[in-house]
Every structure is written in C-alpha cells, then in structure tokens.
Amino acid sequence: MSSPQAAESDSTTVELTYNLNDNQVSFDIHEEVFVLDAIYGAAYLFVDRCWLFLSRPADNVVRVHLKTKEDADEAALDALAGEFANELLNQAIRVRIGESTATLREYTMARAFFTAPVQSSIDALLAELDAEELEEDDLEISVPWEESGA
C-alpha cells in the first residue's frame, strides 16, 4: 500500500503530480484563492467518482489527491484534475454569491416568518368586495334578468 505523495508547487502555477502506478494525480490549492468551503464543495461532488485524500503540506495550502477507481493514463488523470478545478471555481462562486446575498436571504426569511400571513390580506379583500356588493343591494337577492344578461 502506498500513501499519497506529491511535489511542492508555488502559488502562481498549478503543478500536477502524477502517480500512474496508483492512478493518482495530486495538486495544491491555496486557501487565499479558494476557501475551504469551496474545496469541500468540489470534493463532495467527486466523492462517488474517485478516491480522494486531502493533506496539508503547508499553512493555507491544501493538497488534493485524486485517484481513479479504474486504470487511467496521464490524459485521463489530467482531465479528472481539470474537471475538479472547474468544479472548484463553480463552488467558489457559489460561496461568494451565498455570502453576498446572505443579508437579503435573512431579510426575506424574517419577513416570511414575522409579517402578517397572506391569508389575512385575501380575507380583507373578500370583505371589501362583500361590503361593496352590500352597498348596491341591501338584501343581496339575485334577480333572473341579471343572471341571463351575464
């Protein structure tokens, strides 16, 4: 059995490290660029497709080890790493949108829970209609010529 291993990389390049014997590719993600929530989000979507292991080679650096469940060549591993990177970007945007709309969501939820229910406004409208009809005809007795004319 072998444990995941990969080489060092700096923050400006993405260095993919392949271990073809283990069908494994590894790369580093800097948490200044992608928050852990986004890394977890991407990992969550890949957990049924391949074997994943995360390690911490340095502060604020997460090393992702992706290992295919079937035999894979370098091109397949490259594609897998690329798909993970795309999903990482997608998740980062999801996290940012979630943060930027948090206040709006809280406001909407608060309004939904703490304002008068919609039913009461419908009841008020019905009551208003009833009141108008009563003004026209005190007894509200329907007459046949009005029905046939409608």
Add this chain to the structure above:
Amino acid sequence: MHKATLDFSHSLYNQNALNETKDAYVDYVSVTFEHTEGNSHATFESDDENATLLVDAFCNHALFLTIQQFRDGDTT
C-alpha cells in the same frame, strides 16, 4: 498482513468523522490513531487482499462525514 499509514490533518478532517469512520470499518480494516497536535496519524492493518481499496474507501468515508459535519456547523 498489509500495512499503511496516513496523516489526517485536523484542519481538514473532523476528528468525530474519523472516529465514526473507524467504527464503520471495524470489521474490514484495523485502524489505530495516534493523535498529535494538528494531526491524527493513522495506521491501517488488514489481511484482506483489497487492503489498498479499503484504505481509499476509508478516506472517502471520512472526508464525506467531515464535509457533512462542516456544513452542519461542527468544527471539532
């Protein structure tokens, strides 16, 4: 007997998730944790011919539970 070791960083893997995973895999692979500051050093031992596969599955399981607990707000 197959043997492997892995370091699970506490900043990436929830310790409760690791322990839950260990319990889930108790019938398949023997796992011993040595907890140091910031890491859980895991030693896997198994007679199963698919021992490597079991370790990989263990890692996926631990990561899955960690993410679930992270989303539930448990950061221990």
